[in-house]
Amino acid sequence: MTGAGAVRIAKDDLVLGRSLGDGGQGVVWEVEKRLINKTWPVAYKEYKPDWLHKLHVDVLDRMVAFLPGRPAAEGEWMARHTAWPAALVTQGPDVRGFLMRQIPDEFFINVSGRRAAGFEFLLNPLDFVGRMVGEVSPRQMFGLPLALADTLGRLHEMGVVAGDLSPKNLLFSLSGPRPGCFLIDCDAMGLAGAWALEPAQTPGWQLPAGEAPETPQGDGYKFALLATRLFLHEQHGKDPSALRSVDRAVGDLAERGLSGTPSDRPALTEWLDPLRRAVDNAPVTWSRKRSAAATGSGSPQSGGPGAGPQNAPGPGTGGPAGPAGPAGPVGVPGTAHVPQPVRPAAGGPPGSGSGGRVVATLIGILCLIALAVWLTHHGGGSDESGDGGSGTGSGSGSSSGTSSQEETTETTSAREEQARALSGLLSENSGRRSGVSDAVRSMTRCSDLAGDRQVFAGAADARSELVDKLDALGVDRLPSSLVSDLRTAWRSSEEADRAYVRVVDVVSGNCTPSAVTGTSAWRDADSANSDATTAKQDFVAAWNPLADEYGLPGLSWTDL
Template sequence: MFAPGGAVRVDVSALGHLTLLDKGGQGTVYATSVDGSRVYKEYSAPVLTTVDDGALTAMARLPGGLTPADARSLTERTAWPGTVVTRNGKVSGFLMPRAPQRFYVPMTMPTGTRTKLALTQLLLNGDDFARRTGLTTSDAFRLEFLYDVAETLEFLHRNDIAVGDLSPKNLCFSFAARPRCYFIDCDAMRVRGASVLDQVETPDWAVPGGEQRATTTTDEYKLALLVIRMFAGEQNATDPAVLDRVTPALRRLAERGLSGDASRRPDPAEWKRTLAMAMRGGTTPAPVPAQSRPGRAANVPPWNRPTGSPNVPPWNQPTGSVTVPSWNRATGSATVPPWNQPTGSATVPPWNQATGTARVQRPAFVPVQPPGPPAAFVPVGAGRRFRAGTIAKLAVVVAVLAYGLPQAGDWLRTATENWRPDRPTPAEQARSMADLLADSGNDRKKVIAAIEDIMDCRRLTQAATTLDDAASSRTALRDRAGALPTGELARGAELKTELTAALDWSRAADQAYAGWARNMARADCGSSARRGVDRARGDAQSKQATAAKKRFVALWNPIAAQYGHEQLSYVRV
């Protein structure tokens, strides 16, 4: 924010000349003459009567209270309100960043090609609209976009932020780079229990009746809707069966996400895991479009650049030429909206300046491929180890000789599923698991004490901080658990699954109880806060954590006995 001295508030007179950009139901958006990177949203008079001044100020202060990494993530993924603007001493609106250039797309319109803000609703109008406007997408893009949405929600929820009105009207997409999502209209979010405005919902994106709006569980419901509608290409689809074409695991997750029982809905972390698995197998990346930026080689992934040039494998060269998709052959003049013209000139993004002419081409979507094979491999059941280079070369030769180039890639993908990376012995794997379990119990006493403080309405701020710290610790433990090798242990895959599930549920419960503590403090321990949604959510998630812990110790204790480690009760996980 550009406010003098880093002030959270600035008078509207300091913004210089205001240029109208857009007008909506809540107010008007202006460009300012003093900072081309930000815009000013001024609330309308009726909306101003409902604005919570304190909540808006807290939003503007929030980035300063985050870690540097979290503050960067917030500004990278959201148009977060950075400065409160006043007029005659009273709040009138706020400054927020412009959407980054990669969140604009060229669209083919009857009157020519126009640059538009890449709102997700543009992708939910069916195949015919997508073809006519040049906004065709692939399942590979959808998976990456949804993964980045889930990752952003996970980050926001970890910082006690609920989006609330999660809909395609306030979520942007990018064909050009990761992360592929960007949230706008952030003043509608609920931050640490407080809302700037009355919570509203976009039609066809409402949660089941009776639920409190703008909670992490309502975000989870709407995330399930978003996944379904992205693959259906429709604004109001609700049938999870459309996801079977990608993987039944996504359909099952969406069915849980639409449950009227909020405790059954998968959280963003669970969505991330399933989307990541879908990205690693079963989806075909979109073809890489030809270059659209002058002076640079085409943006071709490394596996298509054996000599550093944009080489196309023989099976993609029926005529010897590189086919450029139609949506990279835009015609007509580029109309640039006024919010991209801070200096009054029609600013054309660098990738559209092929010859100096304002000729729009869509930035290439390049799928981010899953990581390649690990450095060393050993066949299942083999007693000796082999050099990875020798194995890889032999596998390629066998694949090409046996199947030819077109099928070699498929054969290798199938073959590598029957190989495993060099790994520790069973005893070493058991030792690593025991070490992690010893660390997992460190915060338990503090968490129990914090919850007792909340129930007794004492030291509420300290209790919330303790629970936030515990949630962060669980996140670190969950990441460690996910990286542990367990393949040599009895039912090792189940063992890891139950432990990571227990840590995920425990982290979610800690976050919910932290929100409960803050609500108790704000409500001065009133009866409604004691029975609030955060406590109910925390209790439900704690119950799920307990069930996963019981399943885990039933698997772990026989292993612990076999390798001389302490057997545990579920309460010590």
């Protein structure tokens, strides 16, 4: 039944522009000549046939009718912070998709092109975040969960639950005076306990075993995970100690939020005041100690030896000055102060006083000059020199320099050629991770296990083939750690994909979401994914400066 107030628009009445994205569920198109609330550009999501069969159209219908039934101020707030379904799109009698607001411009970043600014970019070592997003201060890092807690808290008050609270579904902006957030994939949210699409859980962001995801307490758990990982500077981990070291009250909230007992978790509104105080009290730069700890092992550092991290405070590129010692004679650093010898009386032995030292020094200089002159005439024109011993060309030292220069040029050329070859191999892997992620979500809904199994098996075979190609590529001029990290990333991803195949085999015929996430194969996949994520982050941190050097596409770890 169609809920009162639900808007329906025929697809033939839409003027579609460029494609904005092609995911597992459907294709998103730009809609021309239409605005939401006469203000915001419109996008159209058209479900793929397989997902249309899984769609609860009546719930999507109620979602579209939801906002017109709320006070105008609430509807405007929702449109400013979410891509909530605004109208059903039909073809004949059938619903094909829905209209929503396009992602606002401030929620994009430029990383090898224009990309939606997902929170996933922030869950990385600080030097990686600096390259991908720009420097994010501790004050901003607290402002981000504050904006998200406020948004989720309001949604909960309206009877809306995010459910699959994934870093890819949460977008951030640092362009304004305060950080902001914007939620996408809203058709996967729950409204008054009903779901247009069966709830799913993103790998690495699952609730404790057996807990249903469609509750405010489930959102609270995943929010606590996000807050914890923002200050761990990584995509995984559940220890709030790093967060507590920056702000004890917020760290304590995170520990409560990660409780295995849903009733023990704080509501999102309980986070607001502590987070506001944390924003007010947080420093504008990271401490040097914390910057060093948050630098990934594969992340190159700026500056020369002794340089601190890029976003650490302190003068110049060196470390902070140590405490001042007592005043004394200025000498060479690191040497003991040697008392000056007593000047001998006049008439002493020749060379025993300062005059003697001067004479000795002059004699030494003259000897060096004489030696240099002799070498110029006798040592530079040997028969083994590059000019055949004529004595008119450069000596053997010059010949050696030319040879070294040519060797360096050849090495650089080979290095660039190998980097370009590796970039081509990386492009073969483009988009594979998103397909697997969609299949994982589908598997947790038990909706198309046969199709999901085919995706996992195909992805695993493709990863194995990529590793074989990498081994045959010949990349001896590139850093060995870079190649090793990529190999580990792809091998671990292959292991995870094959573990997902085993999950399907185990639960087929008796599938429930809890059965899927309760299998040992699911835990194997989770462990392999964790290893893959670490290796991908390390690879990308080393690859992007190299790619930038040769004008090649940079990557986010999620591209692998």
